[in-house]
Amino acid sequence: MTGVPAAAAGGASGARRAASGAASGKVPGSAVGRTAARSAEGGTSGTGHGAGGSGAAVGEGSDSAGVEAQGEDKGARGGKLTAAAVNQASVWNIANLLTMLRLVLVPAFVALMLADGGYDPAWRALAWAAFAIAMITDIFDGHLARTYNLVTDFGKIADPIADKAIMGAALICLSALGDLPWWVTGVILGRELGITLLRFVVIRYGVIPASRGGKLKTLTQGVAVGMYVLALTGWLATLRWWVMAAAVVLTVVTGLDYVKQAIVLRRQGIAERKAALEEKEA
Structure with a gap:
């Protein structure tokens, strides 16, 4: 019986010495001191610290969520700006540069064609070179755009304009100089402009594909x-003369074929819309 109280007393006094040593810093490496200090803190204010800790955690979680949301918003805006910059830069690709070159060649061709009265063989040869370069770039810019995914809104608009501009300029110059009848120029240009307008009219129903004849x-x-x-x-x-005659025949035949395709496409589009409306009403 006498050993137990002594041990208890010794234990209590040892705990007090460890606690006092931890508090005074005399035994900073003592595991017992650190354990006693933690026990005292846990016994007196464990619940309060737990509640405070959970509140702090909630607050910190809300702040971090807000920061993350702001970061995502800034990231989204940055991504949109980057995408817009890339799209803007993509206009200056090789396919569009060739189209721009063809547009620049139009006034150059006209100046060469009409130089010195329009009948000098040397100036006509230079005009032919400009026309040939324009025709070659017309082949390559479309091929590059489709092959390397360089299709842009600018190219869709500028490419057909450049094609018709160089061809129209050549035909008008030739007719003005008396080398080509005006009715030939009228048939070719009338067909080109008419088919372009027809494409816009039926575009709500679909796109008329380019044919081999075209x-x-x-x-x-x-x-x-x-x-x-x-x-x-x-x-x-x-x-x-024979080559031009063949070109006129192909111009008329392919033009009529486009008109036929446009009529069929419009009828199909109207029928599909009517069927869709009937299905919704049913």
């Missing part, structure tokens, strides 16, 4: 006009 027409027109731009004589002059 591509052959474009090639034949380019060859024929190029031969007329050059000051050819003899059998070459006769040959260019």
Whole structure:
């Protein structure tokens, strides 16, 4: 019986010495002192600290959530700005640069074609070179845009304008100089402008695809006009007449084919819309 109180007393006195040592800093490395200090703190204010700690955690969680939301918002805005910058920069790709070159060549071609009265073989040869470069870039810019995914809104608008501008300028110059009948120029340009307007009219129902006949027409027109731009004589002059005749025939035939496709496309579109409305009402 006498050993137990002594041990208890010894234990209590040891705890007090450890606690006092921890408080005074005399035994900073003592595990007992640190344990006693933690026990005292836990016994007196464990609940209060727990509640305070949970409140602090909630507050910190709310702050961190707000910071994260602000970060995501800034990231989203930054992503939109970056995407807009990339889209803006993508206008200056190789395909669009070739289209711009073709647009610049139009006034250059007209100046060369009409230089010195429009009948000097040397100036006509330079005009032919400008026309040939424009026709070649027309082939390559579309191929590059489709192959390397360089299609842009600018290219969709500027490419057909550049095509018709160089061809129209050549035809008008040739007719003004008396080398080509005006009715040929009227048929070709009328067909091109008419089909362009027709595409816009039926675009709500779908897109009229380019046909093989249309591509052959474009090639034949380019060859024929190029031969007329050059000051050819003899059998070459006769040959260019036949090439131009073939270009006119293809122009008319493919134009009628486009009109037929537009009518069919419009009828299909109207029928599909009518069926969709009936299905909704049912």
